[in-house]
Every structure is written in structure tokens, then in C-alpha cells.
Amino acid sequence: xxxxxxxDVVEQxxxxxxxxxxxxxxxxxxxxxxxxxxxxxxxxxxxxxERFTSSELYTHDF
Numbered sequence: 001x002x003x004x005x006x007x008d009v010v011e012q013x014x015x016x017x018x019x020x021x022x023x024x025x026x027x028x029x030x031x032x033x034x035x036x037x038x039x040x041x042x043x044x045x046x047x048x049x050e051r052f053t054s055s056e057l058y059t060h061d062f
Contacts (some may be wrong), residue, residue: 002036010037013044015045017035018046018048019047022048026049031048032051033046033047033048033049
């Protein structure tokens with residue numbers, strides 16, 4: 001067991017939620033988003049914008 005500041009606990013909680021919902025978020029093309037902690041509603045809301053480069057290969061034999 002170790003002591004953590006409130007800031008460290010909130011940061012770790014946010015990273016845990018982010019990893020649980022968007023695994024690999026750090027490996028894409030500039031994802032961004034925002035957490036909203038609403039203590040009165042006892043809710044944490046995440047808006048997440050994923051960016052990625054896509055490639056599709058099509059082959060045809062005639």
C-alpha cells in the first residue's frame with residue numbers, strides 16, 4: 001500500500017478508464033478527448049475522438 005495525492009489518483013483513474021474503453025489509444029494519429037467529473041451526479045463522462053490512418057487493398061484478376 002502507498003500514499004498517493006488526490007491528483008495522482010484522479011490521473012490514474014482516468015488512464016484506467018481510457019485504457020479499458022479505448023485500448024491502444026496512445027498508438028494512433030492524435031486521439032483527443034475530455035473527461036468530465038460531475039461529483040453532484042456521481043458520474044464521470046468521457047468524450048473520446050479517435051484518429052487513425054486507414055489503408056485498404058483491392059486486387060482484381062481478369
